[in-house]
Amino acid sequence: MQLHRDREAFEQAGVELAVIGQGTPRHARAFKEDQGLEFTLLVDPDRRTYKAAGAKVGSVSELLGPRVALRALRAVASERVIQGRTIGHPAQLGGVLVVAPGGAVVWSHLADDAGDNPPNDVVLDAARAATEPA
Numbered sequence: 595m596q597l598h599r600d601r602e603a604f605e606q607a608g609v610e611l612a613v614i615g616q617g618t619p620r621h622a623r624a625f626k627e628d629q630g631l632e633f634t635l636l637v638d639p640d641r642r643t644y645k646a647a648g649a650k651v652g653s654v655s656e657l658l659g660p661r662v663a664l665r666a667l668r669a670v671a672s673e674r675v676i677q678g679r680t681i682g683h684p685a686q687l688g689g690v691l692v693v694a695p696g697g698a699v700v701w702s703h704l705a706d707d708a709g710d711n712p713p714n715d716v717v718l719d720a721a722r723a724a725t726e727p728a
Contacts, residue, residue, distance in 0.1 A: 600714045609721040616682025652685045656707040665709030694724040
């Protein structure tokens with residue numbers, strides 16, 4: 595997921611990005627420094643938030659299948675995304691949740707496979723809608 599590449603658009607919309615990873619606080623600090631990222635990075639080594647959100651643990655085909663491999667090659671070629679060392683459960687799939695200011699999850703996308711990420715503009719539209727007055 596490359597939400598950080600559109601961080602400025604999210605900030606201009608009044609949206610704060612936060613990522614939850616599986617590592618430790620030390621892993622989070624190192625990851626942010628290595629990648630030059632500027633957003634909130636929380637850690638959940640027990641994966642409780644993943645379970646609460648309904649994110650699944652992927653099967654072999656959901657992690658290494660032809661469709662996943664093709665998306666990975668495209669990401670490497672077009673976005674210069676390189677997979678780093680895996681921290682935590684290697685088969686844990688992720689997702690994107692848009693949480694409104696009151697704490698309600700108003701939009702979500704849970705990954706069906708390792709390469710299943712929604713486009714940033716779709717997430718941004720959902721986030722903008724969540725911050726608009728009713």
